[in-house]
Amino acid sequence: MQTAAAVADFRTYPKICDIADVRVLEDQILVQWVDGRVSPFHHLWLRDNCPCTECVYSVTREQVLEIVDVDANLSAASACIDQGNLSLEWSGGHRSQYDPGWLRAHAYDDESRAERRAAKPHSQLWDSRFQLPAFEYKAVMEDPNALLQWLLALRDSGLTQIRGVPTEPGSLALIAKRISFIRESNFGVLFNVQSKADADSNAYTAFNLPLHTDLPTRELQPGLQFLHCLVNDASGGESIFVDGFAIAHALRTEDPEAFRALCEIPVEFRNKDRHSDYRRLAPIIALDALGEVAEIRMANFLRGPFEASVEQMPLLYRAYRRFIAMTREDRFRLVKRLNPGELWCFDNRRTLHARNAFDPSSGARHFQGCYIDRDELLSRILVLQR
Ligand SMILES: [Zn+2]
Numbered sequence: 001m002q003t004a005a006a007v008a009d010f011r012t013y014p015k016i017c018d019i020a021d022v023r024v025l026e027d028q029i030l031v032q033w034v035d036g037r038v039s040p041f042h043h044l045w046l047r048d049n050c051p052c053t054e055c056v057y058s059v060t061r062e063q064v065l066e067i068v069d070v071d072a073n074l075s076a077a078s079a080c081i082d083q084g085n086l087s088l089e090w091s092g093g094h095r096s097q098y099d100p101g102w103l104r105a106h107a108y109d110d111e112s113r114a115e116r117r118a119a120k121p122h123s124q125l126w127d128s129r130f131q132l133p134a135f136e137y138k139a140v141m142e143d144p145n146a147l148l149q150w151l152l153a154l155r156d157s158g159l160t161q162i163r164g165v166p167t168e169p170g171s172l173a174l175i176a177k178r179i180s181f182i183r184e185s186n187f188g189v190l191f192n193v194q195s196k197a198d199a200d201s202n203a204y205t206a207f208n209l210p211l212h213t214d215l216p217t218r219e220l221q222p223g224l225q226f227l228h229c230l231v232n233d234a235s236g237g238e239s240i241f242v243d244g245f246a247i248a249h250a251l252r253t254e255d256p257e258a259f260r261a262l263c264e265i266p267v268e269f270r271n272k273d274r275h276s277d278y279r280r281l282a283p284i285i286a287l288d289a290l291g292e293v294a295e296i297r298m299a300n301f302l303r304g305p306f307e308a309s310v311e312q313m314p315l316l317y318r319a320y321r322r323f324i325a326m327t328r329e330d331r332f333r334l335v336k337r338l339n340p341g342e343l344w345c346f347d348n349r350r351t352l353h354a355r356n357a358f359d360p361s362s363g364a365r366h367f368q369g370c371y372i373d374r375d376e377l378l379s380r381i382l383v384l385q386r
Contacts, residue, residue: 009061010061010386011382011386012101012386013099013101013102013104013105014101015084015099015100015101015104016101016104016105017033017034017035017037017100017104018033018034018084018100019031019032019033019034019081019084019086019100019103020032020033020034021081022079022080022081022086023079024075024076024078024079025040026075027042027043027044027075028040028041028042028043029041029043029046029076029079029086029088031086031103031107033104037107037109037111037112038109039103039104039107039108039109039112040109041103041107041108043074043075043076044067044070044072044074045108046076046088046096046098047067047070047074047090047094047096048065048067048070049098049106050065050094050096051096051097051098051099051102052094052095052096052097054094055096071091071092074090074091074092075090075091076088076089076090076091077089077090077091082097084100085097085098085099085100086098086100086103121152121155121156122156123156123157123158123245123350124156124157125243125245125246125249126157126159126243126246126334127243127246127331127332128330128331128332128333128334130157130159130243130334132159132160132161132334132336133150133153133157133159133160133161134160134161134162134163135149135150135153135160135161135162135163136162136163136164137162137163137164137165137166137175138164140162140175140178141174141175141178144384147178147384148381148384148385150162151179151377151380151381151384152381154224154345154346154347154377155347155377155378155381158243158245158346158347158350158351159241159243159334159344159346159347159351160344160345160346161342161343161344161345162175162342162343162345163341163342164341165228165341165342165343166341167229167230167231167340167341168230169190169192169230169366169368170190170368171228172190172226172228172343172368172369172370173189173190173370175226175343176226176370176372179224179372179376179377179380180372180376180377180379180380181372181376182370182371182372183222183370183371183372183373185215185222185371186273186275186276186278187201189370190368190369190370191368191369191370192366192367192368193227193366193367193368193369194365194366194367195360195365201271202301206234206357206358206359206360207357208354208355208356208357209301209354209355210300210301210324210327210354211240211242211298211324211327211328211352211353211354212298212299212300212301212302212352212353212354213244213296213297213298213299213348213349213352214299214348214371215271215278215348215371216269216280216282216297216298216299216302217269217270217271217278217279217280217302218278218280219280220373221295221297221348221349222348222349222371222372222373223347223348223349223371223372223373223374223375223376223377224345224346224347224348224371224372224373224374224376224377225344225345225346225348225353225369225370225371226343226344226345226369226370226371226372227239227338227343227344227353227367227368227369228342228343228367228368228369229338229339229340229341229342229343229366229367230340230366230367230368231340231364231365231366232337232338232339232340232365232366232367233362233363233364233365234358234359234360234362234363234364234365235358235359235362235363236356236357236358236359236362237337237355237356237357237358237365238335238336238337238355238356239335239336239337239338239344239353239354239355240333240334240335240353240354240355240356241333241334241336241344241346241351241352241353241354242327242332242333242334242351242352243332243350243351244296244298244350244351244352245293245296245350246332247296247323247326247327247332248262248285248293248296249293250326250332251322251323251326252293255319255322257315257319258315258318258319258322258323259285259319261312261315261316261318261319262283262284262285262319262320262323263283263284263285263286263287264283265283265308265312265315265316265319266281266282266283267281267282267283267284267297267303267304267306267316267320268280268281268303268304268305268307269282269297269299269302269303269304270302270303270304271302279304280297282297283297284296284297284298284320284323285297294349295349295350296349296350296352297349298323298352300324306320327352338367347374348371349374
């Protein structure tokens, strides 16, 4: 028998190990697994996670129970293994059953937590020698497994290429929607990267564009950026990429004081035109709750004047100059010319991109781009993996 917990959130939890024994202690249950691991579960934790239909609405698989409505001192009246499941009866009479696959996947003993942390996807850092992961348009449009392989490469390395994309304007939207909703901005749903006389961004000129992330001016920078080449007859205009996480890691080792300054001192980025005025004050390097580098925010051409304390200003300049100098080092830079029918898709909160200057008199150049948030990528991966 499988309990509701086996498919608690539309995912199934394969049984890794059988439960060998259970013991009831004063405020917890000790589950001993056949492989020798012992996992304590507090009574409140188990009661909180009861998967029965009184506690979880079976249609949404969302909890109905609020743990505050349970006696803080509740205890298990009895515990046993019933057809492989952990089966409990509570002091108030409620009964709960836990699937061993689900229980093992959520155990919080030290060994289980360390194992889960180690199994989490880790960013694969890259440099100028990066073997660019490339995928075929037709395959990712038609084959869910090819789509998943592309999205995993995007999640883990932060830079991918798709080839064989139709060169009609708007084709980009079809492939972007294989992931999810496109994130609209003041530049449109799809934006056209062409040189324009009345440019509202340096992107829409023929200038060299230094390494940057897009929309650092927003509270949440777009997670993914697509750039699709429709026409590229102009000379120059090569794309350049660096792994912002790899640079941050190198900086952390080579100049820890500069690294800390970029994590701690906020910098303002601004984007303004006649109709809008976006501003965001945030550090250039953001860390996650575990202290790992989670985001880079950088576009020199959108940066406002630094406002740091008099004591910190020299350090901020030193750190900022060092970071940009590193983005110019050959060891980090991948330089490639994009041909018609090819597109870049990269993690805009990690991978910095740049463009060499091009000569608009030498031929036409037309790229289209769009954004999708990182959440949509991660959600699509989990759904494809079900
Ligand atoms: Zn229940």
